[in-house]
Amino acid sequence: MPEQWNNFFVMVGGGSAALVGLIFVAMSINHEIILRNATHKNRAINMLTGFSAIFMASGLALMGNQTPEMLGFAWLVLWLIATVIFVRGYVIAIRTGMSSVGLNAPRLAGGTLCYLAEVLSAVLLILGCGSGFYIAAVAIIVLFAFLISGAWLLMIGIYEDLGK
Structure with a gap:
């Protein structure tokens, strides 16, 4: 019963929207440093993409007159795109090696697992x-x-x- 999840999606959707705004402001204050450093730039893209994807997934979950299967299909598209952006950005950041702060295999694996769990959830909804x-x-x-x-x-x- 998807309607049982409304409060959850209102909470995480609102929280993620607020955090996207805060990150965007922080990025705009330091945009020159972020743009010069591939690690910072890709991490910023990943943070904005991740929180935006959570916001969009929450919005999709709150739309009326849809079946879980329809929601699953929308989530599948959304989370596959977010997964590709995350992995691509992390790989680029690791390859350039401009900043080593937090660039390691466990973080890449952990983030990728989160996104793949979202893809799995979408597939399960599609399957009913x-x-x-x-x-x-x-x-x-x-x-x-x-x-x-x-x-x-x-x-x-x-x-x-x-x-420096």
């Missing part, structure tokens, strides 16, 4: 399995924490660059 909502909820919560830590790492990296 209500457990997709539970997997999506847990993955969103973990992804939220992952993105917040990524935003913190972005700020630490910028601070280190300011000191």
